[in-house]
Amino acid sequence: MQRAASRADVFPKLIAMQKQLRARNFAVFRILGAGLPGKRKLLCEMENWGDDSERYSDLIVTGYAEALLDHIEISTLPVVWSGTEHMSFVEAFDFTPLTRRLPSDVTPFSGLAFPVRMGAMGNGYVIFTAASLSLSSDLMIEQHVRSCHVMIDLLALDERRTVPAETLSEREVACLQLAGDGRISEEIAENLGLSVHTVNAYLGSATMKLDAVNRIQAIAKAIRLGYIH
Structure with a gap:
């Protein structure tokens, strides 16, 4: 078809x-x-x-x-x-x-x-x-x-329409994966040894690269594109 x-x-x-x-x-x-x-x-x-x-x-x-x-x-x-x-x-x-x-x-x-x-x-x-x-x-x-x-x-x-022009960095993928697992920014920061501000910055940049409107949509798109599971 x-x-x-x-x-x-x-x-x-x-x-x-x-x-x-x-x-x-x-x-x-x-x-x-x-x-x-x-x-x-x-x-x-x-x-x-x-x-x-x-x-x-x-x-x-x-x-x-x-x-x-x-x-x-x-x-x-x-x-x-x-x-x-x-x-x-x-x-x-x-x-x-x-x-x-x-x-x-x-x-x-x-x-x-x-x-x-x-x-x-x-x-x-x-x-x-x-x-x-x-x-x-x-x-x-x-x-x-x-x-x-x-x-x-x-x-x-x-x-x-949504394949990103830039690939996601390892840190961006890691933050998205943990966010997709239900972790909040404070938990992600503790898990990765980063500050909460840095975690939010990674999640924000990943959201923009994925052309998503928010973190939830970014996670869904990252799953669909194979970045996270």
């Missing part, structure tokens, strides 16, 4: 999937902070909710984030929920035993979420929403595979 050259190439793929599923909208959520206990969160990367995008994203994050984050750690089975709108439902026919159903009183729309687990920063969900969804097992399997390709496209595009 031809890889996307830009995010503009990913959008029509999602629209085609939406039409096949007879869904109303789609959204792609990435999981940030993978491997960092208590730091994981869902971030909406792409969607076509239009004027309701912020509201609908918030509904999913506030209502289902905890369940979705826990689910992807133990299973890649699709997740479904029914909405609160009149005649809102999800019916997966013979595939129903192989889905996880979430509470139905959180969003006005029904939803189908395909989990994609591909390592740090590659984990997430491709979600389709509608008033109602009637799904066959063959369609579910086909669209789950296509969801994985969508996430591969997004991950590959991120890799091209």
Whole structure:
């Protein structure tokens, strides 16, 4: 399958999937902070909710984030929920035993979420929403595979954009590794025989080299690029 050259190439793929599923909208959520206990969160990367995008994203994050984050750690089975709108439902026919159903009183729309687990920063969900969804097992399997390709496209595009112009120094890698292990700056300083100021300077320079917005994102990118584990 031809890889996307830009995010503009990913959008029509999602629209085609939406039409096949007879869904109303789609959204792609990435999981940030993978491997960092208590730091994981869902971030909406792409969607076509239009004027309701912020509201609908918030509904999913506030209502289902905890369940979705826990689910992807133990299973890649699709997740479904029914909405609160009149005649809102999800019916997966013979595939129903192989889905996880979430509470139905959180969003006005029904939803189908395909989990994609591909390592740090590659984990997430491709979600389709509608008033109602009637799904066959063959369609579910086909669209789950296509969801994985969508996430591969997004991950590959991120890799091209975030490879640092400068390589990380040994000290920067060491500080990031310990930070990724959950150590605070004071503990890292004690472990490496450095001052707290120096540790923070190394973490700051590594964050800039990785084009990250904060320490957590820098750790995630360093994992994905193979600097730390």
